[in-house]
Amino acid sequence: MTAAEETAPHDRHAPYGELRARAASGEIEEVVVAVPDLQGRLQGSRLAAPYFLQETVTEGFGACVYLLATDVEMDTGPGYAVDAWESGFGDFVLRPDPGTLRCPPWDPGTAQVLADAHWPDGSPVGMAPRQVLRGQLDRLAARGLRAYAGTELEFLVFLDTYREAWERRYHGLTPATRHNVDYALQGLEGVEPVVRRIRREMVRAGLALETARGECHPGQYEIVFRYAEALAACDDHVFFKNGAKQIAAAEGAALTFMPQFGAGEGNSCHLHLSLRGEDGSPVFADPDAELGMSALMRHFVAGQLACLPEFALLMAPNVNSYKRLRAGGFAPSGIAWGWDNRTCAVRVVGAGAGLRIEHRVPGGDANPYLAVAAAVAAGLYGVEHRLPLPAPHPGNALADATVPRLPGTLGEALHRWERSDRAVRAFGADVVAHYAQAARAELAAFETAVTDWERMRGFERL
Structure with missing residues (x-):
């Protein structure tokens, strides 16, 4: 079924029976x-x-x-x-x-x-994020394939209201945990009232909770929901993100998904992705093949590496995105893949039906529809061109100067995106131009802003 047919209005009364009764x-x-x-x-x-x-x-x-x-x-x-x-x-x-x-x-x-x-x-409207993703899912469907995805969202919780944070210009906020609570089962008393309500009410709303835990940065937490077909997973993502902020506000707290709020670890949105056949059978694993990966998966992963420089804009769309992807941080700054290797931009993890890629480039600001669309389009490029997959990176890709670099700024990502023939072929010229303009608008806003850094550096001494 095409994207247009999926959204056709011919049968829209039928699914609303329960809503009619409750109304x-x-x-x-x-x-x-x-x-x-x-x-x-x-x-x-x-x-x-x-x-x-x-x-x-x-x-x-x-x-x-x-x-x-x-x-x-x-x-x-x-x-x-x-x-x-x-x-x-x-x-x-x-x-x-x-x-x-x-x-x-x-x-x-x-x-x-x-x-x-x-x-x-x-x-x-072809530029709408849901439609951009549908376009790539239609390309998969033409090959008899379906994409399944899951997102891991990290966020920071502060014991201040959104209004208080605004009035303080987001300075001097109180994080809900005092120190690194990565995997910790104690020290969570400040954050737990908020995140417990988020977890429980999301489950009541129909999302399937998988895991939840404290994270590295003070006030940081991660909630992961069960994977689903790609479009549904992205729908869950935006529902969760919107609702989590509303729940935090109701609890007198504030949370942010911005990729890099300050010094320390940023907020990621690790993207898990796998493919299945029309009958639901997994197509990535092949125990008899090289690396235990099917030829399809090897080409798909190779496509990620080939297209990342040009498609990075869809995964890291803001100025702040690249503060998280800085050299010296834990988020990837280079383009490499590895087996269960969190220092690589693309981590291959799992086995059998659970074999999948984990894309570690997107941050908490990523639009999930665009990030998944970019990963699918990159994978299809690798499949269509039968790209060979290099050997997995054996060690710390973050410290390896020989690893090719991701775009280091939004400006560089924009330059690569709007000059990309691959992007035009995958998404269409209108989509490329539309999201290029979105990046230009973000850059223009940043370049005309006067930052606290500039005031501290120049107010008295320049």
Whole structure:
């Protein structure tokens, strides 16, 4: 089934039976219809449940086109493939995907559903993150393959409210743990009230919790949910990220997923990815083949290494992303793969049906749809060109100066992305131009900002 067919409106009444019953009883009063934006945030509107059920499920809901052409501050402008000014800030149509319907326990009386953006003629908005991923999944489907993914999100928890943090300009905040609590079972008393509620309410909302633990940086924690088909895994990711912030706010705390908040370890979003056949059979493992990896997997991993410099923008989309990927940190700064080797950008881990790649480049700011799309596109490039896989890196790739480097800044990543023939062939020229403009907007905002570092360095002494 194509991406367009998956989002066709012909049968949209059928999946909402339970919602209709709960709305009729007064249990559900509102439905939040949300679209993931370029940053992976949820943007949308609250609709009265009767209106949603009577009209939106079949007709869709209008929302301004600029939602898919803005920076973090919601500023838009020329240069995007979707130009809000030229279109007079008109609407596209959000068509709810019933498979994403959830009822967040922290927002009583409310259901939430993700939507896909379509133009008035019914065609999908190709630059929308969910559609970018669907395009790559369709390419896999043409080969009889399906992608399964899981994301490991780290975040920092502070014992300050978001308003207090804002008013202090995010200085002098109190982390919820005092020291490194990586795998620790004590010293978590400050963070546990918040993360316990996040864990439990996400499970109540239908996410399958896998693991949870403290992490290295003071206040840092990681919650991992069970892998799923790639699109569903990304939907879970954005639902979790949005909800975790809401729960933290309700608890009088604040949390951040930004890749590098300060000195020390940053927040990662390690991406696990594997492929299966149409019948659900795993296709990566082959015990009789070289390295125990099927030829398909070897080519797929080789494609990651070949395309990482040009596709890095989709995994590390912000100025701050590259502070985490700095040399000397624990996040990868070079391009290498290894067996169960956390110093490599691409770690191969697991066995049999669980054999998979772990992409260690994305940080907590990564848009999951784009990061997974980049990994799939890179893998397909390797498969299509039957790229040979070099030997796995045997030791510390972080300290090996012979390992090819990732882009060191957003500017370098942008340069490689917008000049990449591979990116154009995989994603289309419009998508490449659209996300290049998103990077330019981020760079322009940063380059005109005056930082605390500059004030400390120059206020008195220059």
